[in-house]
Structure formats: C-alpha cells, structure tokens
Amino acid sequence: MDIFVQIAQQLTNGLVIGVIYTLMAVGLTIAFGIMNVGNFAQGEFYMLGAVATFFLVSTLKLNYFLSLIFAGLIIFALGVVVEFLTIRPLQSRGFMPLILSTLGLSVFFQHIALILWGPIPRSIPSPLSRKPIHLFNIYITPHRILIFVVGVLIILALYLLIKKTKIGVAMRAVAKDGDTASLMGINIRRIYLFSFGLSCALASLGGSLVGPLYTVSPTMGEVPVIKAFSVVIMGGMGNVQGAIAAGFILGVVESLAAGFISTSYKDAIAFGIMIVVLLFRPEGIFGKQGLR
Numbered sequence: 185m186d187i188f189v190q191i192a193q194q195l196t197n198g199l200v201i202g203v204i205y206t207l208m209a210v211g212l213t214i215a216f217g218i219m220n221v222g223n224f225a226q227g228e229f230y231m232l233g234a235v236a237t238f239f240l241v242s243t244l245k246l247n248y249f250l251s252l253i254f255a256g257l258i259i260f261a262l263g264v265v266v267e268f269l270t271i272r273p274l275q276s277r278g279f280m281p282l283i284l285s286t287l288g289l290s291v292f293f294q295h296i297a298l299i300l301w302g303p304i305p306r307s308i309p310s311p312l313s314r315k316p317i318h319l320f321n322i323y324i325t326p327h328r329i330l331i332f333v334v335g336v337l338i339i340l341a342l343y344l345l346i347k348k349t350k351i352g353v354a355m356r357a358v359a360k361d362g363d364t365a366s367l368m369g370i371n372i373r374r375i376y377l378f379s380f381g382l383s384c385a386l387a388s389l390g391g392s393l394v395g396p397l398y399t400v401s402p403t404m405g406e407v408p409v410i411k412a413f414s415v416v417i418m419g420g421m422g423n424v425q426g427a428i429a430a431g432f433i434l435g436v437v438e439s440l441a442a443g444f445i446s447t448s449y450k451d452a453i454a455f456g457i458m459i460v461v462l463l464f465r466p467e468g469i470f471g472k473q474g475l476r
Contacts, residue, residue, distance in 0.1 A: 189321045194443035195436055200328045202435020203335030204390045208408055209415035209427040210342060211386035217422030218359045218379045220279065221271060224286040226387045226412060227405025228293035233259050233388025234395040234404065235301060238308045248311045252334075252392050256385045263384030264377050271380060272373070297402035305404075310396035331393045338389060339428060342382075346424060355379060359422065387412075407451070414458040420468030430469060 208226055215221045233255050240251035270289060274281045312326040346352040357365040358375045366372050391405070398404070415434050419426025434454055442450040461469060 190443060191440070192320070193322050194439045196322050196324055197328075197443075198436030198439030199432060200324075200332050200435070201439065202432035203332055203339070204394055204408065205411050205415050205435050206339060206428050206431030207335060207386045207390040207393075208412035209419065209431050210339065210424055211383035212412055212416045213419070213422060213424055213427040214355075214379050214386075215383040216416065217424070218355055219271070219275070219376050221275075221282050221380070222279070222286065222413075223380075223383065224283065224409070225266075225289035225293060226383070227407075227409030228290050228297075229259055229263065229384040229387040229405075230391040230408055231297060231400075231402060231405040232262070232293060232391070233385075234308065234391035234400040235297060236388070237392040237395055238306060238400050241309055248309070248396075252389065255392050256389050259388035260381040260385040263381035266384070267377050267380035272376070294402050294405075301402055303401070305399035305401040307399050308392075308395035312396075325397075327396055331397065334393060335390075338386070342386070343424070343428075351375075351378065411454065414455060418458055418461045418469055420470045423468065423470050426468055426470030 208230060211229075212223060212226055215223045215226075236255035236258050237248075237251045240246045240254055241248055246254070266289065270285050271282065274285050310327050312330060314325060314327070316323040316325050317329070344352075346355060354365070354370045354375055355378075357368070357370055358372055358379075362372055365375075387405075390408070391400075411434065415430045416427055418434070419428070419430035434457070437457060438450045438454050441453040445453070
C-alpha cells in the first residue's frame with residue numbers, strides 16, 4: 185500500500201508543476217503558432233511576473249490575488265511594447281533574426297532585474313498557511329492547491345477564448361493563413377500585438393503563482409523556459425491542446441523520477457523523453473497543425 189501512496193503523492197506534485205509548465209508552454213505555442221516566433225525571453229517574462237507580484241504585495245501591500253491580476257496586466261502591456269518595438273521590425277527578415285532578438289531580450293531583462301533587484305532570492309508572501317493538509321494519506325500545502333486550481337482555470341479560460349470568442353477565431357485564422365485572414369478584414373498587426381502580450385502574460389502568471397512556493401530571483405526563469413520549449417516540441421509546435429497535455433505529462437514524469445529515482449536525474453529524464461519523441465515523432469505527439 186505504501187508504494188501506491190508514494191505514487192499518488194508524486195502524481196499530485198507532478199500535476200502542480202505541470203500546470204506551470206503548461207502556462208509557459210501554451211504562451212510559447214501561441215507566439216509560434218500565430219507569429220512564427222520562438223520566444224527565448226519567455227523565462228524572463230515568467231521572472232518579471234514574479235518580481236511584479238512581489239513588489240505589489242510587499243511594497244504596495246496589495247492583496248495577493250489582486251496582485252496576480254495586476255502583474256499579469258503589467259506584463260501583458262510590456263509584451264505589447266516588446267512586440268511593437270523589437271519583434272515587428274524583424275518579422276520580414278526571417279526566423280533567425282527573431283530568435284536572436286528574443287535571446288537579446290532575455291539577457292537584457294535578466295541584467296536589468298539583477299541591477300534593480302539584486303542577486304538575493306526572496307519569496308512572495310502568501311496569504312495561505314504553509315502547513316500541509318493531509319488528504320487520503322497525501323500531503324499537500326494550500327498554496328499548491330491554489331496553483332493547481334488557478335492554473336487550470338486560466339487554461340480553461342484560454343481554451344474558451346481561442347475556441348468561442350471573436351478574437352479567438354481571428355487568432356486561429358491568422359495562424360492558419362495570415363494572407364487570407366487579412367483579405368477577410370482581420371487586422372493581423374493587432375492580432376500579433378494581442379497574441380504576444382497574451383503569451384507573455386501567461387508566463388507572468390506562472391511566475392506569480394510559484395513565487396510564494398519557491399524563491400524569486402533574476403535567474404529563476406532559466407530552467408522553466410527550457411522545460412517549456414520541451415513541452416512545446418513534445419506537444420507539437422503550434423498545437424495548444426498538445427502543449428496542455430505535454431505540460432502535465434512532463435510534470436508528472438519529472439515528479440515520479442524525482443521521487444523514485446533521484447532529483448539529480450529528473451531533468452535528464454525529462455529531456456530524454458523529448459529526444460525520444462523527436463526521434464520517433466518529429467512533429468510532436470499531437471502533431472503540428474497550427475493553432476487549434
């Protein structure tokens with residue numbers, strides 16, 4: 185019976201971290217599927233969301249839940265500015281200049297954060313108790329429950345946005361064929377602005393959610409962004425459903441590896457799965473069929 189309890193515990197932990205990977209990966213998927221942009225600065229938007237939340241909670245004394253919303257809006261606005269100033273001028277020059285641009289943004293934001301924040305990690309104060317809750321022989325803290333619930337609600341809201349709203353239809357149309365969408369009266373530039381801002385806001389929300397659980401530092405986005413790219417590749421470039429499924433799969437696999445093998449190998453195992461997927465199914469588990 186103990187082994188089943190341990191598996192359940194690791195599955196629970198994996199689903200929580202999987203939500204964070206999914207938020208970041210879906211943001212990357214939106215940027216790539218619609219704009220053909222591989223945003224290597226996604227980890228820094230994740231970090232900036234956590235920093236903004238810390239500032240709002242600790243300095244301005246705002247409620248943590250309000251801070252989540254405001255931080256997301258701030259990073260959304262920053263993403264819109266970044267798209268207008270650095271992505272848009274390079275879109276006609278091919279894929280490689282865009283990659284180099286986002287790599288430059290990553291270095292820029294990380295060093296700005298180091299100058300303003302400093303190298304000392306800090307933690308966002310959580311309104312919830314740190315004492316674990318005992319449920320069915322599984323221990324989980326209230327904040328981990330919050331991460332999972334809020335993360336799933338965000339993912340569900342995003343799915344409904346893409347599938348059921350006018351702007352979601354426009355996003356899917358641009359992802360499928362930008363030229364035809366333009367002829368049908370869709371303002372592609374506005375869709376690009378909104379999509380990139382939304383992509384950055386999703387990463388920001390991930391950082392804001394894990395800030396009270398771990399620590400906030402200028403380099404906190406380095407590993408999660410690599411994991412997010414792994415999720416995007418496994419799920420299929422541009423495939424939102426694939427990114428959601430692969431994010432949870434990676435989170436669970438990592439947690440099981442950490443619990444039953446070693447925490448030292450969990451990253452290697454995660455990347456090993458990505459390599460196997462690329463070898464046998466280069467288009468990803470769920471295929472590359474545009475934003476859907």
